Amino acid sequence: MNGQQPQPVMPAQQADDDFIDLAKLLHALLRYKWGIIGLALLSALLTGLYVQTLEPTYRASASIVLEAQETQVVNVDNYNSYNYRNYDYFQTQFELLKSQDIAERVVRRLKLQDHPFFNPKEEKEPSFNVRAAITSLLPAREQAAPVQLSEAEKEELKIQGITAYVAGGLSVQPVDYSYIAYLTFESSDPKLAAQIVNTMAEEFIQANLEVRLEGTVQATGWLTERLDALQQNLSDSEQALHDFREREGLVQVQGTTNLGGNELQALSQRLEDARRVRIEAENIKDNVQGLPNASTDELMTVPAVLQHELIRELKRTQSQAERKVAELGKRYGAKHPKMIAARSDLDAANDDLAREVRKIVSGISREYELALRNEQQLQANWEARKEEMQDFNRVEFELTKLERVVETNRQLYDIFFSRIRNMSETGGFEKPHARLVDRALPPSAPFKPNKRLSVMLALVLGGMLGCGIAILLDLLDNTVKSPDDVADKLRVPLLGTLPKVDVAEGGYIEHIWQKQNSHFAESIRSLRTSILLANVDSPAQVIVVTSTLPGEGKSTISLNLGAAIGQMEHVLVIGADLRRPSLAAKCGLEPNHKGLSHFVSGTEELDDCIEYLEDIGIHVMPAGVIPPNPLEMISSKRFIDALQTLRTRFDRIVLDSAPVQAVSDALVLTSYADSAIYVVKADATAAAQAQRGLASMVGSNEPLAGVVLNQFEAKRAGRYFSKDRYYQYGEYY
Structure with missing residues (x-):
């Protein structure tokens, strides 16, 4: 091994839940x-x-309009009137159109119980009744005798059934913001459908007229009965008024109430004035009586005395006499005749003033007594008049009450008499509340299907x-189907994509050395280039080829990759799958040909275990005899020494390993190698299994170069969208 660092493998992450991959959906379609x-x-x-x-179904349609306002010749306080501008009224009328009553009127008018549509002549052949057959095999049990219906009852039942059919088949469709509605009926008989729709509209209008006429007749009878009672009430009230007038002796009372009220108001004002005069006289009397022995000057301090007109005049005379005595006293002496005459005038003025003051004081008591008697007299008159007015008001109230009853009874009698006369004369004239706008015609084409x-x-x-x-x-x-899936699901580099090739009889396929210009050969050369350029400074000498499961084409890829590299270097392809070897068969060698197991065990020489294929130009070492313990053999020091020996003789060594998920042989072999190639079969290998296999290699720090997508159908895949580019596999070659 050359110490090459393994490539990191990231687990496939789930896409954002809110993201919809349209390209993926298009590919699925x-x-x-x-x-x-x-x-x-x-x-x-x-x-x-x-x-x-x-069976074809025909639809007939007619239209009706509801009158916005009903013009009635008889206006009995809107008797039988409706709010025609009310939405509820129109909805009620539309529901009445679909009622059983209207449908039954149509059935009876058209005699649909005798119509051929509801009485087919063809009788169906009796079908086999399983329930009846089983029942016949069971023991008989007592059953109630069937009810025998008369012909009239059978016909009535048939009418009810047809009525339900007609009512259920009618459809009412109001037109928004208008008083028009469309009536439709569906039937397999076009003429019958049109006939039912038209008759339904006519019966709806006729039924409303009959209801209103019936209401008018009922109202007339009720008004007649009520008119007799009102006439009796009017006679009784008039007789009661007449008896009351005679009992009270009343002739005319219009205006009497106002006159008595004015007189009582005048008496009240006079009584108020007398009371005020009496109070003033009483106050003066009290002031004077408080000065029994008073002098004239003291009595002059009483306002009532001082303000008296005569006292004022005498007071002026006294003042003139005093002024005259004072003027003469300045020129004459006391015994002068003028002084004596002036003093005599002054004394006479004082005596007159004192005498008049005494008279006024003595008259104050008489004025008080007169004012008191006047007040008492007015009070008595007012009380008497008030009692008379109260008695008269009671009589007038009772009279008004009786007159009001008489007037009310007379008005009611006149109103009812006028109503019953008008209704009797014009009760038979009613305007329809709706009219048929367009009659239904038999449809020429079926509505459905x-x-x-x-x-x-x-x-x-x-x-x-x-x-x-x-x-x-x-x-x-969840299989890996495209190069994009390798990046999105496996998160590892893609070394290359190999197309799917046709398999001949016996499972034989054409290899790179047989068709140098084929699509498969070009793909193998592209894979070779990717491997050689993966690490130019320290090229991988030992390359392990493995996969997730058997049958993914790793042996074929190993042999063809070795053939492609053999065109440039000295290459050895080793069948390192010691459990299910297939390299010998693909190279045309015997199954038990000397190979890797013989060389590692030391039973055969190296040259005897290697075969040179002249037509391919490479050396191959088959697996040899399958050992009983393959994992122990490839884990032994002898295997490591053998691999080291082979490194000295060949430029490149390609190991065809066992699958990763099946056994752990591939992990051991990859630990000895410089690079590993992971083969994934397109549209066959599950992404989850491939992820586990790659994760096991990465977890063991194995040198993973990348993934090869095998048996990829370019024409079937078509065009794939991958992030920022398009793959046009089907059209490139």
């Missing part, structure tokens, strides 16, 4: 394209055969199913 096409064509064929057996659409749909669905199965198979297939 191309890989199973013929299966996908076959499944799609088979689905289309089976569907076409099935739809040919189906749509053979072309069914076949195309089956073709598409079959193709989609095939694609799904192809993708599922590709996901379940």
